[in-house]
Amino acid sequence: MEESSLVEKGMPMDQMVQPLVKAGITVVPPRFIQPAESRPGPPVEANGSQIPVIDMSGLYDERRNQVLAEIAHACQEWGFFQVINHGVSPALMADILMVTKEFFALSQKEKEVNAMKPGATVGYGRLFETKNSVANWIDRLVMWTYGEKQKLAEPCMPLKPQRLGEVVDAYSNAVYQLCKRLIETLAVMLGLEPDVLGERLNVEGLGIRTSCNYYPPCPQPELVLGLTPHSDSSIFTVLQQDGDVFGLETLHNGQWFQVPPLKNAFVINGGNQLQHLRYALPAGFNDMTSMFAQIISNAKYKSVMHRARTNTHVGRYSFPNFLLPSDQTVIEPFPEFLSEANPPLYRSLTFAEYVNGFHSMPFAGGRHIDNFLLTRPDQ
Ligand SMILES: O=C(O)CCC(=O)C(=O)O
Numbered sequence: 292m293e294e295s296s297l298v299e300k301g302m303p304m305d306q307m308v309q310p311l312v313k314a315g316i317t318v319v320p321p322r323f324i325q326p327a328e329s330r331p332g333p334p335v336e337a338n339g340s341q342i343p344v345i346d347m348s349g350l351y352d353e354r355r356n357q358v359l360a361e362i363a364h365a366c367q368e369w370g371f372f373q374v375i376n377h378g379v380s381p382a383l384m385a386d387i388l389m390v391t392k393e394f395f396a397l398s399q400k401e402k403e404v405n406a407m408k409p410g411a412t413v414g415y416g417r418l419f420e421t422k423n424s425v426a427n428w429i430d431r432l433v434m435w436t437y438g439e440k441q442k443l444a445e446p447c448m449p450l451k452p453q454r455l456g457e458v459v460d461a462y463s464n465a466v467y468q469l470c471k472r473l474i475e476t477l478a479v480m481l482g483l484e485p486d487v488l489g490e491r492l493n494v495e496g497l498g499i500r501t502s503c504n505y506y507p508p509c510p511q512p513e514l515v516l517g518l519t520p521h522s523d524s525s526i527f528t529v530l531q532q533d534g535d536v537f538g539l540e541t542l543h544n545g546q547w548f549q550v551p552p553l554k555n556a557f558v559i560n561g562g563n564q565l566q567h568l569r570y571a572l573p574a575g576f577n578d579m580t581s582m583f584a585q586i587i588s589n590a591k592y593k594s595v596m597h598r599a600r601t602n603t604h605v606g607r608y609s610f611p612n613f614l615l616p617s618d619q620t621v622i623e624p625f626p627e628f629l630s631e632a633n634p635p636l637y638r639s640l641t642f643a644e645y646v647n648g649f650h651s652m653p654f655a656g657g658r659h660i661d662n663f664l665l666t667r668p669d670q
């Protein structure tokens with residue numbers, strides 16, 4: 292979960308999930324129990340053709356136009372698609388899973404060397420929860436994995452397991468190359484020159500924050516969520532699912548569908564910045580996403596709510612790579628999407644303003660997005 296209206300805080304270490312499971316609990320503690328209306332219910336499988344699987348190699352041969360059309364359709368219909376032949380090697384994808392398993396297998400004391408500090412966005416801990424919110428059944432190791440400035444500003448690279456740093460480096464470099472190709476593809480889809488989106492988002496200054504997510508097996512999965520519904524504040528998210536454990540779900544026409552895990556594929560949680568929602572979302576954690584989306588594009592692509600469920604038998608790992616602009620990147624409507632009939636709704640702002648403003652907002656009820664409006668919607 293890359294954003295919510297909750298204050299971003301590392302959780303105290305006595306609140307982590309894995310030690311509870313190790314201690315052999317058979318009933319989940321009350322702080323994890325979702326209210327009846329938010330519980331996951333029986334899973335609904337989206338069939339393969341519904342959440343499209345895009346063969347990225349087709350972008351560079353005679354299938355290009357067809358593949359572009361498939362991606363556009365996927366973004367409009369689902370806001371999600373999966374990619375194969377994406378250029379990140381299966382060996383790297385296996386490696387990140389392996390070192391993450393090794394990390395979570397360390398003793399609690401060893402993991403806590405990198406405990407997330409209050410207010411930090413990296414480290415071993417959980418994000419976006421307050422003492423009063425229902426807790427998610429997830430433990431994370433979050434790291435800046437790409438973007439020197441970002442890494443230096445918030446360094447976190449556990450020294451154990453020994454291979455972690457090396458694997459994460461190789462993995463995030465490959466994921467960044469994939470992000471660059473996706474940015475060019477999105478630009479073309481939006482009717483822009485291939486380089487335009489990259490230039491305006493300052494592609495060289497982009498950072499990747501990778502969250503190594505671990506959802507331990509849960510004795511009562513029907514009562515809890517691994518992650519509550521949210522959408523990511525990233526430009527887009529490149530998500531590696533665990534090979535064959537279901538868990539990710541996406542909201543489509545009011546129903547939650549499973550996003551099937553597919554070996555060696557990435558799920559692209561496409562284009563939060565491209566979503567078209569205007570004031571449809573309730574006040575709260577969606578503000579951040581919808582603001583980013585609208586300010587840049589007013590476009591027709593959807594940002595999608597997703598969540599994760601847990602299961603009784605196996606732990607599940609997932610690896611969202613959040614592609615984030617540098618703090619100085621200016622977020623503003625692209626002139627291509629503006630016209631007399633569609634004037635800019637928002638003033639220009641930097642990504643830092645967008646994030647900081649959001650986090651300094653009191654939680655209940657405020658609409659942070661309105662702070663950046665040029666004309667208020669009710670005027
Ligand atoms: O575990 C997953 O598949 C989803 C993770 C996610 O949405 C997140 O960390 O923001």
Ligand SMILES: [Fe+2]
Nearest residue numbers: 292293522523
């Ligand atoms: Fe997410």
